Amino acid sequence: MTDRALTIRVNDKTHRVLTADHRTLLELLREDLGMTGTKHGCQLGECGACTVLVDGNPVLSCLALAVQVEDRAVTTIEGLSTNGTPHRLQTAFAEAGAAQCGYCTPGMILSAAALLDEESQPSPRRIQEALAGNLCRCTGYNKILEAVGLAASQSTN
Amino acid sequence: MGDLHTVVGKPLPRVDAMSQTTGRLLYADDLTKPGMLIGRQLRSTQAHAIIVSIDTTGAEALPGVRAVITGSDLPIMYGILPVSQDETALAVGRVRHVGEPVAAVAADDAETAHRALELIQVVYEPLDEVVTIEDALDHTRPLIHGDSSGQNVHRSVALEFGEVEEGMVAASHVREDVFWFAGNTHAALETHCALADFDADHKLTLWSSTQVPHYLHRTLEKVLEIPAGRIRVIATPSGGGFGGKTDPFSHEVVAAKLSMLTGHPVKITLSREEVFYAHRGRHPVLMWIKTGFQSDGEITAMHFKSFLDGGAYGSYGIASLYYTGALQTTTYRIPNYRFEGVRVFTNKPPCGPKRGHGTPQPRFAVECQLDKAAEELGLSPIAIRKRNLVEPYTTTINHLRITTCALDECITKVAEASDFSKKHGQLPEGRGIGLAVGAYMSGAGLPIYWNDMPQSEVEVKVDRGGGVTVLSMAADVGQGSTTVLATVVAEVLGLKPDDLRMVTADTDLTPVDLGSYSSRVTFMAGNAALDAATKVRNRIVDAVAAKLEVATDDLVVADGQIAVRGDQSSGLAWPEAVRLAVAAAGPLIETGSYRAPDLAGPYKGAGVGISPAYSYSACIAQVACDAATGMVEVERVWIAHDIGKAINPLLVEGQIEGSVYMGLGEALLEEQAFRGGLHRGPSLLDYKIPTSLEMTPVETFLVESIDPEGPFGAKEVGQGPLLPVIPAIANAVYDALGLRIDEVPITPDKVIAATREKAKGRPGRFGPTAAPEFLFPTLTRVEAPQEFAAP
Secondary structure (H helix, E strand, C coil): CCEEEEEEEECCEEEEEEEECCCEHHHHHHHHCCCCCCCCCCCCCCCCCCEEEECCEEEECCCCEHHHHCCCEEECHHHCCECCECCHHHHHHHHHCCCCCCCCHHHHHHHHHHHHHHCCCCCHHHHHHHCCCCCCCCCCCHHHHHHHHHHHHCCCC | CHHHCCCCCCCCCCCCHHHHHCCCCCCHHHCCCCCCEEEEEEECCCCCEEEEEEECHHHHHCCCEEEEEEHHHCCCCECCCHHHCCECCCCCCEECCCCCEEEEEEECCHHHHHHHHHHCEEEEEECCCCCCHHHHCCCCCECCCCCCECCCEEEEEEEEECCHHHHHHHCCEEEEEEEEECCECCCCCCCCEEEEEECCCCCEEEEECCCCHHHHHHHHHHHHCCCHHHEEEEECCCCCCCCCCCCCCHHHHHHHHHHHHHCCCEEEECCHHHHHHHCCEECCEEEEEEEEECCCCCEEEEEEEEEEECCCCCCCHHHHHHHCCCHHHHCECCCCEEEEEEEECCCCCCECCCCCCCCHHHHHHHHHHHHHHHHHHCCCHHHHHHHHECCCCEECCCCCEECCCCHHHHHHHHHHHHCHHHHCCCCCCCEEEEEEEEEEECCCCCCCCCCCCCCEEEEEEECCCCCEEEEECCCCCCCCHHHHHHHHHHHHHCCCHHHCEEEECECCCCCCECCCCCCCHHHHHHHHHHHHHHHHHHHHHHHHHHHHCCCHHHEEEECCEEEECCEEEEEEEHHHHHHHHHHHHCCCEEEEEECCCCCCCCCCCCCCCCCCCEEEEEEEEEEEEECCCCEEEEEEEEEEEECCCCCCHHHHHHHHHHHHHHHHHHHHCCCCCEECCEECCCCCCCCCCCCCCCCCCEEEEEECCCCCCCHHHCCCCCCHHHCCHHHHHHHHHHHHHCCEECEECCCHHHHHHHHHHHHCCCCCEECCCCCCCCCCCCCEEECCCHHHCCC
């Protein structure tokens, strides 16, 4: 296996890393860049815990090769706050009790963030659909859907 | 009482919520240490086999491999129950299920570890497999624990309370039913992980996603032969437990051993597939239940038999066995009760505790049978239940002490909210509504190993700057225990929960809590926290009273101040009051503890089922079914839960909704299914759990019976609400289609099969028809509690 030099932009910061071609984006983020906010739950793309945004779109980082995101903008949960101010989804999840163990939460919030960027006032059904790829074992989803609705209602758009 | 609290009873966010939503909370696999190695376990591909030889030389020679171990490196047996210590960390001599760990490596990186496993050569000599309960009861099969052949019985029990034969004779109506509840698993989103560091001072630190740091601590001492004082177990924030992280696990012991051998930290993270094989989930249970009724629905006697498929090892299984026969009496007055049960070994991943631990299965059987009896007797499902409800402050025939019980109110609330009486039996074909109830313990009354010590201890330490640190070994597995404890202490001390510093689940730093299982933490750690915080409050109040020359009763501790009642201006700020207390009597560090009262009845096994308080739940489910496709959709759930007192209603609702969700998954989708000893689908694609699209709207009602022993009156909520969900759905399916699916999960193929039966003029039913033949032990007759004595 050859290593290659990769320039990768994560949360508006450029990183230069040396990595093997077969390394997944998830492995690169967690192990090479020490950004552990993105989680693994299955390593097979079935649970959504590893969701990140690539150019604003939700992507399963356990199924994406790191080399695929060169020249793309990657956003992880760590990048959702702006200058220390949490994203309204992050505060809405806290207020609504939408996180219990919290393990699905980073992926869930990023999927929701992508939705709200596309549709500022999504219907409850639309929120359900957008989050259908993020499994949660604790909450039963209801408070998660409420939190997304709460964040949408706080939008300045 | 509720209205007088400042933080108790408020729907406040968790104290760690922002850590979670910003991705800053560190779970076990997020931790790294300098020089850390990656460990992995080689697992058996055989369900039942002698290990003829293991050749590790190829793995040892691979560059980057630092250590390779097998069963002979860790021969000391362990197990969560003292009476059932039948496991070794790596297989010794034979393997008993596919996926059983056989060898382990520590390597510089994950890829090297993976390649090292492939170089380990294991030669197996296969033995006959024991797969089903029938196989296990077959005398000619090989013993899984033992060297000859015979019945693979782990434990059996036969108890009689009252006079069951007389009770059946006195009945005007007797029903016999057979039910099957398939096994399922926890599927927590975080896979198990342990990071061990045996340092240069020969002290071991183990970070683990465990729910039970104290029990793990004891196991490590035993198996590694290191004094407990040189072992530190830290339970990391857990990405979900549900009982799946309450055993001491092979990978925890192995990571420690590999660290000891290499002198490096070693981390082992299980893959999703490995988690399905580690299992310790819900036992498959076959149940036979015979109940006598009077024509008005009154239960005269019940005879319950359960057959548990325990998998290859004991785990909590003896407790699980007793649990399948213990809580039937907590909701209904059963004056004569016989329980016969047997747990067998099979060559499959071991079963253990999953949310409800051995009680959802019998609850399913009882609640479905009750509906069948109601129909035959011409009674409504509500009427037959209300006819039999236990009264508060009574004792059951099997010596369980009931205190607060608001089940009647729970039933009434969901019945009214759902318009049950107008809908039951009256909805259009394909739509139906069903009711069921349940009860659960607020903590098992006894610890897992017998001792006279407190079951939970909490320390509250106050710094001279006024900072309050609360130390407790209670492990937050997502239920919010850290927030609950912070709320209890904050209420007593007039502070806010997120003002407190919480230090949890560290065997070096925190006093003992037995662990997050059997829904014990709010009740037991909460009481210990109340005790400690009250002592701190008393010292503060004493010091301030002396300073202000007033009576202690004249002081109010609130809003970060201690002031004379009615005179805010007299107040001292909290930090100043703290310094007075320290000056008066030394460091302001107080401990509190809790031990449940001795409640066990006069028989072996009486320790299982006792609890200082029981929660109660009533659930109504409305379904829309398609007989042609067999699909069942749950349209809405109404659930009322007697919580005693909701310390944090937001967290309580979360537990109820999560329980409904998990019950939904078990009722319709989830099954730990096997082909021989091989798991049919050890992935989250094949093991179906509900997504946001499958979850149903839930209407939740909290009923507060204010338990006299719970902290602020609180009882449990983490497990109880799951119990009635599954039978409510089964009863609703019957209402919708006239079909009895006496099995869980209720899958489309079963509905279609029952439809075809009905079309042929036979009963529209799918399920088992008979219990296996088994010679139970001689009945142990137990003297009834006083209140059942003949008048």
